[in-house]
Amino acid sequence: MTAQKISKERRxxxxxxxxxxxxxxxxxxxxxxxxxxxxxxxxRALGVKKNAKSEWHNKVARICxxxxxxxxxxxxxxxxxxxAFFNPTFxxxxxxxxxxxxxxxxxxxxxxxxxxxxYRTLLGFALGVVVALILGxxxxxFQTMDNIISPILNMIGPIPVFAFLPMFIxxxxxxxxxxxxxxxxxxxxxxxxxxxxxxxxxxxxLIRSAKSLGxxxxxxxxxVIMKSALPNVFVGMKVSLALTFSALVVAEMMGAxxxxxFMITNARNWFKxxxxxxxxxLIGLEYTVFFSILTALEKLxxxxxxSGLSNAxxx
Amino acid sequence: xAGVLLNHVTKTFETDTEPSGRKYVLKDLNLTIKDKExxxxxxxxxxGKSTLLNLVAGYLKPTSGEIIVxxxxxxGPSAERGVVFQEHALFPWYTVSQNIQFGLKIKxxxxxxxxxxxxxxxxxLEGYENKYPASLSGGMAQRVGIARALANNPDxxxxxxxxxxxxxxxxxxxxxxxxxxxxxxxxxILFITHSVPExxxxxxxxxxxxxxxxxxxxxxxxxxxxxPKSREFINYxxxxxxxxxEKETDGILSE
Ligand SMILES: Nc1ncnc2c1ncn2[C@@H]1O[C@H](COP(=O)(O)OP(=O)(O)OP(=O)(O)O)[C@@H](O)[C@H]1O
Ligand SMILES: [Mg+2]
Numbered sequence: 001m002t003a004q005k006i007s008k009e010r011r012x013x014x015x016x017x018x019x020x021x022x023x024x025x026x027x028x029x030x031x032x033x034x035x036x037x038x039x040x041x042x043x044r045a046l047g048v049k050k051n052a053k054s055e056w057h058n059k060v061a062r063i064c065x066x067x068x069x070x071x072x073x074x075x076x077x078x079x080x081x082x083x084a085f086f087n088p089t090f091x092x093x094x095x096x097x098x099x100x101x102x103x104x105x106x107x108x109x110x111x112x113x114x115x116x117x118x119y120r121t122l123l124g125f126a127l128g129v130v131v132a133l134i135l136g137x138x139x140x141x142f143q144t145m146d147n148i149i150s151p152i153l154n155m156i157g158p159i160p161v162f163a164f165l166p167m168f169i170x171x172x173x174x175x176x177x178x179x180x181x182x183x184x185x186x187x188x189x190x191x192x193x194x195x196x197x198x199x200x201x202x203x204x205x206l207i208r209s210a211k212s213l214g215x216x217x218x219x220x221x222x223x224v225i226m227k228s229a230l231p232n233v234f235v236g237m238k239v240s241l242a243l244t245f246s247a248l249v250v251a252e253m254m255g256a257x258x259x260x261x262f263m264i265t266n267a268r269n270w271f272k273x274x275x276x277x278x279x280x281x282l283i284g285l286e287y288t289v290f291f292s293i294l295t296a297l298e299k300l301x302x303x304x305x306x307s308g309l310s311n312a313x314x315x
Numbered sequence: 316x317a318g319v320l321l322n323h324v325t326k327t328f329e330t331d332t333e334p335s336g337r338k339y340v341l342k343d344l345n346l347t348i349k350d351k352e353x354x355x356x357x358x359x360x361x362x363g364k365s366t367l368l369n370l371v372a373g374y375l376k377p378t379s380g381e382i383i384v385x386x387x388x389x390x391g392p393s394a395e396r397g398v399v400f401q402e403h404a405l406f407p408w409y410t411v412s413q414n415i416q417f418g419l420k421i422k423x424x425x426x427x428x429x430x431x432x433x434x435x436x437x438x439x440l441e442g443y444e445n446k447y448p449a450s451l452s453g454g455m456a457q458r459v460g461i462a463r464a465l466a467n468n469p470d471x472x473x474x475x476x477x478x479x480x481x482x483x484x485x486x487x488x489x490x491x492x493x494x495x496x497x498x499x500x501x502x503x504i505l506f507i508t509h510s511v512p513e514x515x516x517x518x519x520x521x522x523x524x525x526x527x528x529x530x531x532x533x534x535x536x537x538x539x540x541x542x543p544k545s546r547e548f549i550n551y552x553x554x555x556x557x558x559x560x561e562k563e564t565d566g567i568l569s570e
Contacts, residue, residue, distance in 0.1 A: 205404045208374050213418035213467055214394030223417075227408045304408045304447040 070094050092274040097281065100274040114282060116258040117248060120176070121286065124183025125244050129237060132188045136195030141221075153192070161186045161243065162250050169255065179251035186247035187240045194236025198229030231305065234298050238291065245287050260286070317385045317395070317470035317503040319348035319371060324380035326366055340366045342527035343380070353497055353504045355514035357559060358524035364507045365401060367524065368473050371505060372398050384471060394418060397469030399477040401507075403460040405448040411435065411459050412444040418467030434462035437492060439485075453480040458489065465496060472504045478513070490516060494539060511559065515551045516541050523558050531558045 077093030080086065092100070104110035139146040165182050172178040202225045210224045252261025260279045267275035299306075326341040340363040348354050358364050369375045371382055373392040382389040384396060392398075405414050412431045419427035435444055438458040448456055457480050464472060478486045494517065497504055508514050514521045515535055523531035533555065537547055 203404075205400060205402065206406060208372070208392065209398065209400060209404045209463075210406075210417070211392035212372060212394065212396060212398040213463070214421045215417075219421060224406065227406070302408075304410075304449065 089271065089273060092277060096274050097277045100278050104278070112258055113260050113263050113279070114286070116256075117252065117260045117283070118286060120179055120183060120251070120259065121244060121248050121290065124180045124247070125187050125241070125290075127180065127184035128187025128240065128244070129191060131184065132191035132195055132236075133233070135188075136192050136199060140196055140199040153189075157189060161189065161247060165250060165254060174255045179248075179256065182251045183244055183247045186243040189240075190243060191233070191236040191240045194232050194239065195229065198232025198236075199225055201232070202228040231298075231302055234294065234301075238294055241287065241290055241294070244290075245283065249283060318350045319346070319471065319503065319505070320383040321346040321371075322381050322383065324370065324377045324382060326363070326370060326375065327378045339527050341370075341377075344527075344529065346522065346529065348503060348505065351501050351503055353517060353519045354506065354522060355518035355520075356505065356507045356522045356524055357509075357511060357514050357555060359559070360509075362524050363527055364524055365475055368398075368475050368505065368507060371471075372396055372473050394422075394467060395469050396471045396473060397464040397467050399460050399464045399472070399474040401475040401479070403448070403453075403456040405456055405459055405463070407448050410445045410447055411440060411451070414448070414459055415463045415466050417463060422467075430466050431462075434466050438462050439488075454482065454485060457481065458485075461489070468500070470503060472502050472506075474504065474506045476507050476509060479509070486513075491540065493517065498539075511552050511555045512543055512548075515548060515555065516543060521551075521555060523555065525558075531555065 074093050074095060077088070077091060077096075080088055080091075082088075101110065135149055139149050161182070164185065165178070168178040168182050172181055206224050206228065207220055210220050215223060248259075249261040249264070252259040253265045256262040260283050263279035264276050267273070267279065321344050324341055324344040324346075325339065327337040327339050329336060330338045332338070344367070356364050356367065366375065370377055371384065371389065373389045373396065389396075406417065409417065412428075412435065415431040415434055416427040419430055424430070432444070435441060438461065440455060440458065443451065443455070448459070451459065457477060461474070461477050464474075478489055481489060490513070493504075496502070506514075506517060508517075515537075518535055521531070521533045521535060522529055523533070525531075533551070535541075535551055537545075537551075541548055543549075
């Protein structure tokens with residue numbers, strides 16, 4: 001009887017002991033897991049911090065440089081406010097330029113200038129890109145087209161773009177047309193070279209493999225050649241963009257009644273140096289916006305390029 | 316059906332290293348590959364193996380002679396002759412899955428996705444479906460290249476050292492898979508390799524290419540799957556290695 005009872009109690013004790021053991025083991029595993037998670041987190045934080053620190057450092061230095069530039073400029077202007085060194089109208093201070101901008105925003109005239117420049121750039125750039133792509137594709141696809149187009153381009157290519165403006169004005173009038181055509185032409189010339197280069201540099205092995213997978217000429221063009229050339233086209237667009245904007249300013253300086261380039265020539269006539277600075281700054285800003293849009297598009301379209309090696313050597 | 320016939324095929328390249336100005340890479344080559352035969356080609360580096368494959372694929376034209384596949388003279392590449400390249404040749408702008416689906420999409424195959432998934436499973440790259448080739452290792456990319464060719468289901472498979480960049484274990488698995496697919500789908504395979512044991516393991520017939528001519532054409536009469544440690548296997552390997560060596564005395568350190 002007692003023996004039975006004892007054994008029962010013991011069994012119970014063993015059961016409980018086992019349960020505790022199990023719980024303890026579980027807890028231990030949980031703890032280990034938690035520890036590992038925390039370790040990983042710490043390591044991640046450390047790594048990120050290390051990287052972020054130097055990156056943050058660089059950023060601060062760059063911003064400080066810009067702030068310093070404007071502070072010095074403002075300081076020089078303030079020291080010179082009574083004309084101690086030179087005539088203050090020659091160099092307006094950053095604050096003056098901002099005030100000028102504010103004034104024109106208030107009376108609503110600034111938007112017209114910005115918009116007309118924007119509109120010309122957009123239209124001219126788009127036209128230039130389309131023509132460059134079409135001619136680039138034609139010359140690389142058909143030898144006859146290459147024979148027809150390339151010599152002509154080689155002949156007129158070296159002539160500086162802006163030399164054509166007076167002719168364009170005579171041919172297409174003083175209005176929007178001649179300006180947009182000049183901008184388009186300036187965009188087209190370098191971009192065409194990049195497009196042709198991109199198409200010609202398509203890896204022959206990729207064309208071979210597409211052929212052996214059953215692709216026809218058109219499919220090879222759309223699925224291989226264009227895909228492979230597109231990054232180069234984007235590089236070309238970014239390079240052309242500088243010329244696009246130069247052409248914009250030149251076109252607007254000759255016979256325009258609106259636009260940021262016009263603002264500069266107009267300011268010269270009235271000796272409003274502040275207006276000149278404002279217009280120049282806005283042209284720079286517009287360029288930056290366009291450039292950033294292209295960069296963002298690139299990032300979106302060419303994910304496949306960034307997934308591999310990013311640096312030649314990690315630092 | 317995909318028998319291959321090479322009829323007096325010569326291929327020369329223009330070069331300035333030879334006094335004659337042309338280099339004979341293949342000299343008056345005659346070769347018959349039967350339907351559903353597994354052929355391995357061995358030979359020195361620079362011996363013309365890839366050239367032979369490129370001719371059959373239709374990328375190169377023979378200087379003289381003709382190549383007939385499945386009763387038709389080869390005049391250019393086609394989907395019935397699938398190719399796995401020595402350098403993997405994946406489309407960098409397509410993901411692993413899109414690469415494998417390339418040929419199927421062109422054929423407007425409605426099951427492209429499922430077939431691709433099947434092959435991704437076969438090559439052991441689950442989880443990499445949406446990765447781009449730039450983020451794959453050399454061996455992974457090579458496996459995707461093999462899967463891409465297989466998924467297109469060609470009658471004739473031309474493979475140029477497809478297992479070169481793989482580790483021993485993965486290579487072993489891929490060989491077995493290849494044998495399985497070859498048996499099951501009834502394909503004709505022309506397989507180039509540097510490894511003598513690999514050739515003996517895989518092939519019905521091993522061709523030894525030397526100085527532009529077929530130096531040896533050896534039937535491997537062993538039942539599959541073959542045991543590389545068996546006596547007969549080792550005999551075949553020794554025989555081929557002796558043929559591969561320039562002089563009798565040259566020794567080759569095998570795999
Ligand atoms: N397009 C070409 N122009 C000139 N010579 C070439 C060309 N292609 C190949 N060759 C020559 O033909 C020879 C055979 O080349 P091939 O690529 O067929 O060799 P391989 O046997 O595949 O070598 P490996 O095992 O190294 O891949 C080499 O000597 C090479 O220099
Ligand atoms: Mg080769």
